[in-house]
Amino acid sequence: MDLTKLGVIETAKLIREKKVSCEEVIKAYLKNIEEKKALNAVVEVFSDAILEAKKVDEKIKNNKPLKELEGVPMIIKDNILIKGKKVGCASKFMQNFVAPYDATVITKLKNAGVIFIGRANMDEFAMGSSTEKSCYGICHNALDFSRVPGGSSGGSACAVGANLACATLGSDTGGSIRQPASYNGVYGIKPTYGRVSRFGLIAFASSLDQIGPLTKNLEDSAKLLEIIAGDDEHDMTSSKEKVDKYSNFDVKKTYKFAICDEVEEKMKDMVTKPVYDNIMKKLQEKGCQFIHFSIKDFNLCLPIYYVLAPAEATSNLGRFDGVKYTVRSENAKDVNEIYLKSRSEGFGEEVKRRILLGSYVLSSGYFDAYYNKAKKLQMRLTKQLTDVFKSADAVLLPTTPNVAFKIGSKGDNPVDMYLEDIFTTLANITGVPAISIPCGKGEDDMPLGLQIMTDKFEEKKLYSVASYIDTLLKGENA
């Protein structure tokens, strides 16, 4: 049996039932990571992983009570803090920073018995859609070495797709979990804003960032979200809304889906359109209803996103200044030079581009024209989307316009890269939850993702709907 093909729940069960030792599981994954080193998905393997596994096996030997996910190995995106481990946001600027505390999600996973075996590659400071902009070098797609894994959580998605861990955590600000999940044929959810604590996630855009799991199956996704979600006294933006039993899929006979006119318009030119048409047909055959609605401001998603996210990022990244935490320029002669030279030398091009963009939209004289306007449009857009949930269970749309693109193919014009987020930023701007599930194949047999959205804090319904579609599609493939 190839242990590395198993997911979170299955692995925990095998360990609990003593069918396999935790050490065997961890060793299998470490071996796989070593063999697939060229993917460059994992930037550091934690040296204490085997030791942690032995502790679990000791517990089992002594018949001590086991936690829900005891001994399950996970890899964490390089922007979430694990106490005592390095964390660097894939930036050479942060290369020596050791986390002094655990992120809330890490505390929760530790309490559930999870073992962390490594850090996942990403775009620097989570800015990018291809994981080509990392100080650790380019990460590759789990299924095609010549293609990108997507981004910014490209390492996390590749690690799941290539069976380098049972599951991983990523972060999603404009699509950074869902787009790479789609490109690597795995499941990735961006929860409702406020559903998961951001404490210990190195912020990109605080009002849009959410942490979410990337998994091999839907059950694992729901289980992990169940564990990491909930109110946190350390994060004022975390919600007190009760955490449902997401992993109990409460599947109904039929659902009512909504399709956005503006998305359909965009899909007209997409070569992948038949895949999505086919899914709609299957659902209709099952008796599901479809309604059409309009998000008049849909085309403003990217402009809104590229005002708000850089504005917050420029402020969030101010603390990386060469004075503390980050590498100080050796050429700096005084305090102003420490700032100027350290930041100029430390940040990569894309990060600098967004810092400049953000500084511009916040500067006096432009604040109303950009930031305030974007904030107002964000409210309008949110209403346009969420109104539809009064008459439909979920909104369906593609995760990306196409399959994973070739490495280096979108290098020249940053706007080309920004268009990758065309279907994903909607969920971040409006705060609703969105999941990407594998839904078929495109060019060169590369996977495609279907995005499902429900109303805020309706993750329970989201998983039920996802399970309904997932089962249907799997039946078709079988």
Add this chain to the structure above:
Amino acid sequence: MKDYEITIGLEVHAELKTNTKCFCSCKNEFGGEPNTHCCPICVGMPGALPVINKRAVELTIKAGLCMGCDINDIAVFERKNYFYPDLSKAYQISQLVRPICLHGGVKLDSGKFIRLNRIHLEEDAGKLVHKSETVGTLIDYNRGGVPLIEMVSEPDMASSDEALEFLAKLRENLIYADIAECKMQEGGMRCDVNVSIREKGQKEFGTKVEMKNINSFKAVERAINFEVERQKDILKSGGKVRQETRRWDDVAGESSSMRSKEDSKDYRYFPDPDILAIEIPRENVEKLRKELPLLPAERKEKYLGEYGLSQYDTNLLLSEKVYSDFFEACVKLYNKPKSVVNWIQSQVLTLIKDEDEKEIKISAKNLTEIIEMLEKKEISQQDSRTLFAKCWEENIDAKEYAKKTGMLSTLSEDELEKIMDEVLSENPKACEDFKSTPDKVMPFFIGQVMKKTKGKANSEVVRKYITEKLK
């Protein structure tokens, strides 16, 4: 010679008296070994998030209520972005568009009202410590994240005297309401001053100059006077005052230019996405209002009116919160304000008025009991002083001690008078002799009274009574 009018506005910062910092649970305490009152949040570690200290919001509301401000029902925190090594996150969490308190103001003794524009809550920065050439500059983040209120006045003051009085009144209110300690020498209260002058009769204000780094009342006065003279000189020689920020150097007694308007920073304020807007329900505001003690202005009115104290005594009591609080506690126990203030003035203040820490080492209960015993003639003047000194030294029960040591007569006045009358009627000869040689006979009478009362009588009282009687 032209006559000029002075316009002054103040921005006054005060550190709030909370147990913990504004956005984390680190101790809010002055001093300490460098970087020992710190955590990932207040040193701006990656991934750390702020959580608002409710107490800091409450104290800001209280400050607003003391100064007659309107309290906003929704308050928003903004980020003020700038780079400086003492600012760990490269932004300060502050308030711009919706501060906690708006408007309000303070009445000077002259009756002139100085308006406030706002009071908002923000976090303090750390401190740079300049070491030797080889060590360089170090940063101490102990103060970083300490809650600070900024009280911004309208340009309503016309002299350094008015500015000082305004400042003193803000400070008094904050101290009396237990909002801030305002220890200027520890940087617990700091002040930026805006000064402009214009020719008398001119409608529009003159060009404003801001002065920073002013850390004492004396310095506020000196800085304003220096600036007024500087601007007058410029205008008189036909020049124009430049809009700028100047740094006050108290040692040199002069200011120097920091930056001009053109170089002024763009702080790129925007709402802090990590902190949700704070709702302030009316009932919470009313609850806080009820918690407020009597403020100096209200106390002053009461002392002068209801208690009939002199202006001098009133000012003396109000000069320190401890005096006034002690006085109030005493009056609550013994409702003779004038007697109490006399004792405080003649006995208590002589002991502590020159001390830095004004600690009153006698309880209100002991002091009022001493005053009461004395005024009921149960103890002598002499003994009252001895008793006071004893109570100051150690925390004893004044009345118990007076009984134990025989200072306190346990006879009632009536009983004592009866006994004294007996002694007089039993000794007609002595009464006769008293008229010629009172000093010789008095000890005899006292001795007789003491004998009959088994020493419980107060010799002072006896002396006074018999002298009266045989006059």
